[in-house]
Structures are given as structure tokens and as C-alpha cells.
Amino acid sequence: MRRCVQLDGFDEHLDYLRNGDYELFAEPGDYFSYCNDTFLLLGAIIEKVSGQSYRTYVTEKLLKPLGLTRSTYDVDHLERFDNVSIPYVYNKEKNHQEAVAWPKLGNYEVGGGIRSTAVDLITYSRLYTDPSFRKARFPIRERVLKSMWRPLIEVNDFSSYGYALQVVSNYEGKTLVGHGGSQPGVSSYFGFIPEEDTVIVVLLNCSDAPADDLWRAIANVALDLPLEQSMIEETEYTMIDEEKKRLLGVYYVREGNTEAHITEESDRLAITMDGRKLSLRAENATTLVIEETGKPLTFYLSEDGIAWGVRVGLRMFLRK
Known part of the structure; x- marks a missing residue:
């Protein structure tokens, strides 16, 4: 809204x-x-x-x-x-x-x-x-x-x-x-x-x-933990090209008129939002993690296998 x-x-x-x-x-x-x-x-x-x-x-x-x-x-x-x-x-x-x-x-x-x-x-x-x-x-x-x-x-x-x-x-x-x-x-x-x-x-x-x-x-x-410890335990997952293509695109949320651009460059995925471009790594086929912050992006796929939305923080961004 x-x-x-x-x-x-x-x-x-x-x-x-x-x-x-x-x-x-x-x-x-x-x-x-x-x-x-x-x-x-x-x-x-x-x-x-x-x-x-x-x-x-x-x-x-x-x-x-x-x-x-x-x-x-x-x-x-x-x-x-x-x-x-x-x-x-x-x-x-x-x-x-x-x-x-x-x-x-x-x-x-x-x-x-x-x-x-x-x-x-x-x-x-x-x-x-x-x-x-x-x-x-x-x-x-x-x-x-x-x-x-x-x-x-x-x-x-x-x-x-x-x-x-x-x-x-x-x-x-x-x-x-x-x-x-x-x-x-x-x-x-x-x-x-x-x-x-x-x-x-x-x-x-x-x-x-x-x-x-x-x-x-x-x-x-x-808590006497490493300063940069993430809430997500890092796992190794290599996305194939077809999995990446399902997620690439522009997503938006009306509140604040904010957009999130998921792109690929030199086989590396990235998100650009609020003027900042951040690197992404794959946690699994539908979850990417922002490397700089450890925050997850959870994607939701339609029946054709293409992502229709992604959760960024507490908000659902819809494919534009």
C-alpha cells in the first residue's frame, strides 16, 4: 500500500x-x-x-x-x-x-x-x-x-x-x-x-x-561471540544458471516506493536497493544471503518456477 x-x-x-x-x-x-x-x-x-x-x-x-x-x-x-x-x-x-x-x-x-x-x-x-x-x-x-x-x-x-x-x-x-x-x-x-x-x-x-x-x-x-557472527550458518550451495534466472528481476513494495534489483554479473549475484549494491551468496535454491550483512532474502516461486516475490526484512517485495 x-x-x-x-x-x-x-x-x-x-x-x-x-x-x-x-x-x-x-x-x-x-x-x-x-x-x-x-x-x-x-x-x-x-x-x-x-x-x-x-x-x-x-x-x-x-x-x-x-x-x-x-x-x-x-x-x-x-x-x-x-x-x-x-x-x-x-x-x-x-x-x-x-x-x-x-x-x-x-x-x-x-x-x-x-x-x-x-x-x-x-x-x-x-x-x-x-x-x-x-x-x-x-x-x-x-x-x-x-x-x-x-x-x-x-x-x-x-x-x-x-x-x-x-x-x-x-x-x-x-x-x-x-x-x-x-x-x-x-x-x-x-x-x-x-x-x-x-x-x-x-x-x-x-x-x-x-x-x-x-x-x-x-x-x-x-554474548562473547565473534563480532561479525551471522544468524545464518553459512553453507555451500552452488546455483545452476536455471535457478539463478528464476530469481533475477526487479521487485517492489508500494510502501516507500522501494525497489530491489536482483542482478548477475560475472557469475555473481547482487542486490541493488536504496542506491547500494551488495553481493549475494546462495543458501539454497530459493534463499540468497547478503554477504555484507548476513541477511536472508527468501524467494517465492509460482507454478512456472519463476519467483513472484521476495521477502526483504519484514516486507514482501513483488516482482515488477
């Missing part, structure tokens, strides 16, 4: 979801693809049940009780804070970073519109790691809280998605829980390792930065 920040209120957004120009690529429940437009339905439900605006409800019920004094939905509120970072967006034509204003996200703030700090997010993390803090500040049942990262939908061979958090259930015997986010001028990843009571926060004031890769590297250090 195309991102429509200009929509005013959830009623307009519900109309957009109901009547928008889009088509289903599969039956509900067949595949998973993260979508901010449908995620914000939760905000509409909160407003309907509580009788308050989404902003007001979350601020009064969560931010204030937890003592998150430098966390806000209101961009204008940032002017009252000191020591506020400046967002930067990379200008491809001029080949340098440019300062931009903090963006107003409209309804999309439901899917991650809080402007916060590493210190506040560490405090927030105590909901998951400190039972006494949770009982005093936000008395939610542990069973309900853990459902946020209990595996519900398989994302790829090693990770799943729960109710709003992604989980790697067995990373060298440990559990990695977290979620990333981005907006113009911001890249972020928040997560924790339950068995170690370890919380890691990565906040970067620039777009398209590898916050999740930095997070994983820090997690490796915390």
Missing part, C-alpha cells in the same frame, strides 16, 4: 484501507508482510475503546507512569527540550548528508512515531526485565507481556514475529527479541536478551543506516 501521511484521522485512513487502490497478493494468512497501514488499525481500536486520542492514551497510560520524560509524539514538543539531535537524509545527487526537519507522521505515528532517547528506552525496557518495576509502574500480567515476542508468524528460517516484536528463539542458545524502525532522518533498533537481562538500544540520526546490524554486532559482543 502507498503511504498516505496526508490522511487526517483514523476515519479517513479506514476509508483508504477499505477503498484504496491495491490488490492482495495472496489469501490472508498465507504469507507475512509488515505493513504500517494495517498496523495503525490498533490505534483506531484504542481510540474507539478508550474514548481518547491515541496520543493522549499512550502518553497518560504508558509514557508518564514509566517516567519517560524525554519521549513524545509531538514534534513541536521537541523545541522545549535541550540537546535534541538533528535528523539527516542522504542526498544521492549531491553525495552528502543533508539536515532535515523532524517529520510529522500523521496516523503512521501509531507504528513508531514516538521520539525518544536511549536513556528513556532503557527505562522502558525494564517492563520486560524487571518484575518489581513492572508491578509498580505498569502492572501487566507476565503472560500477556511475553505474548509480544512469543513466536506467532514465521518470518524466515531463524526468526518469527509475535505481537509487535521479532524474536530469534535460538541464537547460540539465547533468545534475541527486538524491533527496528525508521523515518526520514532516523534509523533505530531496540531489543533485549531475556536470559542475560541485557538491553541494547541503537539510535542513529540518519536515514537508511544499518541500525539492526550494529545491534546484532553489540549482541555478539555481549
